[in-house]
Amino acid sequence: MTMRTRKLGTTGPQVSALGLGCMGMSPMYGDADRTESIATVHAALDAGMTLLDTGDFYAMGHNEMLIGEALRTAPAGLRERALTSVKFGALRDPAGGWGGGYDGRPVAVRNFAAYSLQRLGVDHIDVYRIARVDPDVPIEETVGAIAELIEKGYVRHIGLSEASAANIRRAAATAPIADLQIEYAIITRDIEREILPTTRELGIGITAYGVLSRGLISGHIARDRQFAATDFRAFSPRFQGENLQHNLDLVEALRKIAEQKGVSVAQIAFAWVLSRGEDIVPLVGARTRERLTEALGALDVTLDEADLTAIEEAVPADAAAGTRYPAAQMAHLGTEH
Numbered sequence: 001m002t003m004r005t006r007k008l009g010t011t012g013p014q015v016s017a018l019g020l021g022c023m024g025m026s027p028m029y030g031d032a033d034r035t036e037s038i039a040t041v042h043a044a045l046d047a048g049m050t051l052l053d054t055g056d057f058y059a060m061g062h063n064e065m066l067i068g069e070a071l072r073t074a075p076a077g078l079r080e081r082a083l084t085s086v087k088f089g090a091l092r093d094p095a096g097g098w099g100g101g102y103d104g105r106p107v108a109v110r111n112f113a114a115y116s117l118q119r120l121g122v123d124h125i126d127v128y129r130i131a132r133v134d135p136d137v138p139i140e141e142t143v144g145a146i147a148e149l150i151e152k153g154y155v156r157h158i159g160l161s162e163a164s165a166a167n168i169r170r171a172a173a174t175a176p177i178a179d180l181q182i183e184y185a186i187i188t189r190d191i192e193r194e195i196l197p198t199t200r201e202l203g204i205g206i207t208a209y210g211v212l213s214r215g216l217i218s219g220h221i222a223r224d225r226q227f228a229a230t231d232f233r234a235f236s237p238r239f240q241g242e243n244l245q246h247n248l249d250l251v252e253a254l255r256k257i258a259e260q261k262g263v264s265v266a267q268i269a270f271a272w273v274l275s276r277g278e279d280i281v282p283l284v285g286a287r288t289r290e291r292l293t294e295a296l297g298a299l300d301v302t303l304d305e306a307d308l309t310a311i312e313e314a315v316p317a318d319a320a321a322g323t324r325y326p327a328a329q330m331a332h333l334g335t336e337h
Helices: 032-048 062-073 076-081 104-121 139-151 166-174 197-204 241-261 265-274 289-300 305-312
Strands: 005-007 015-018 019-021 052-054 083-088 127-129 153-161 178-185 205-209 280-284
Touching: 005 139, 005 178, 005 265, 019 032, 032 062, 032 104, 032 289, 052 062, 052 280, 062 104, 062 280, 076 104, 104 127, 104 166, 139 153, 166 197, 178 197, 197 205, 241 265, 241 305, 265 280, 265 289, 265 305, 280 289
Parallel strands: 019 052, 019 280, 052 083, 083 127, 127 153, 153 178, 178 205, 205 280
Antiparallel strands: 005 015
16 A cells, blocks of 8 residues: 545645544544554554544544644654644533534634644644534634634644535635535535535535445444444434445445455445545544554555446445434535535
8 A cells, every 4th residue: 555645625735645534533433442543543644644634522622632642652753744634613511412503703713723722732733624614603704713823823724614515615715725524425425416516616625524424334334233322323314223224235235346346345435435536535534553454455446437337336326314414413514505
């Protein structure tokens, strides 16, 4: 495996073709082993991955502190190559609740950034983005506040997350936008209708999360899997009852294609997103070195036209059963507006 690089849009940084999504290293999918998580970050950096993605609200700062520790304990050469991508804005409560919405006011942007810089132990954030557009604050004000942080040296580039095409255009008219972070997978292709054409028109890159649909198309979910109450998937419609069984049927269809190529289902899933364009950087949500190594193997998988046709026939667009978030959270996704 040789790590390739891709550029985040026309104005963003050069990054590894696969980034590391660190959310799962905090208690989002049940407990995670801190020692193994840090070892996984180190292994990712050693493999040439440079983009580390987090959010200040992942376990209320836990994820940023974990990444901070991983960076402090990494060899200097690897640490210097690491780029941080940080989402902010989601409001939590001490019990871990999510009912507060999002805060994109300029004063809040500066406050969130101040805490992230401390937790990460860095003097700047490479890509900074609000997790969801605040419906009560014009996107121009939020983006403008990040632009001011760039002027002061605290941020390098502006990103967006789960924004509508209209908000992407408004943001890009305010300041240069490096990338849009959004869910994109074989079974999650909403962005192909309007979002992806818009970002390509404007020269904005894509960092794709949910490539394995939170493990659903990893090939490692059993039909009788029970999720802990602290696991996001215990509430996700795609993992419930008949939806789960239908979706796992799709996984089995993908498995047949993967076996014919001598690779895993997860590797097919990452290779498919990589094949969608040089402007797309998939995020690997690995919590262990074993899963990281599997995902990195996708860089050596080449999908020809026959493979892509077979994948399309096995899992057509909109074939998944169930929405990707519960109803309350779906309301905050710009792609659904």
